Amino acid sequence: MHDVRWGEHYKGEGPGGMIDAFVWLLQISGAAPPNHFVDGYAGATSERQPAMYFPLGGGSLKGVGKPGEIVWSRVFVESGALHADVGRGQW
Numbered sequence: 642m643h644d645v646r647w648g649e650h651y652k653g654e655g656p657g658g659m660i661d662a663f664v665w666l667l668q669i670s671g672a673a674p675p676n677h678f679v680d681g682y683a684g685a686t687s688e689r690q691p692a693m694y695f696p697l698g699g700g701s702l703k704g705v706g707k708p709g710e711i712v713w714s715r716v717f718v719e720s721g722a723l724h725a726d727v728g729r730g731q732w
Contacts, residue, residue: 656708665730667713678704 647666653659678684687700714727 667711672701673703673706675702675704677706678702679707680704 645665645667648663650662651664652661675682675685685702685704687702690699690701692698710729710731712727712729714725716723716725718724
């Protein structure tokens with residue numbers, strides 16, 4: 642549910658001290674449960690989804706993600722064959 646939005650080598654202060662590493666910024670492309678956000682429900686907001694796609698109403702929760710370890714993956718078809726990339730990271 643996350644999209645890679647940016648990545649580059651970063652050298653400077655981070656939440657756990659100094660960072661000297663390649664850093665990726667991942668952002669949630671859809672709704673996420675409140676326990677994924679800093680402060681849970683208190684840290685979440687909701688925006689109305691377009692009526693064209695959700696005629697009966699509805700919203701998507703968004704907020705600032707909690708720091709911690711992540712596992713990411715993507716599955717895609719290339720040259721007619723199925724491929725997968727998997728990795729681990731932390732913040």
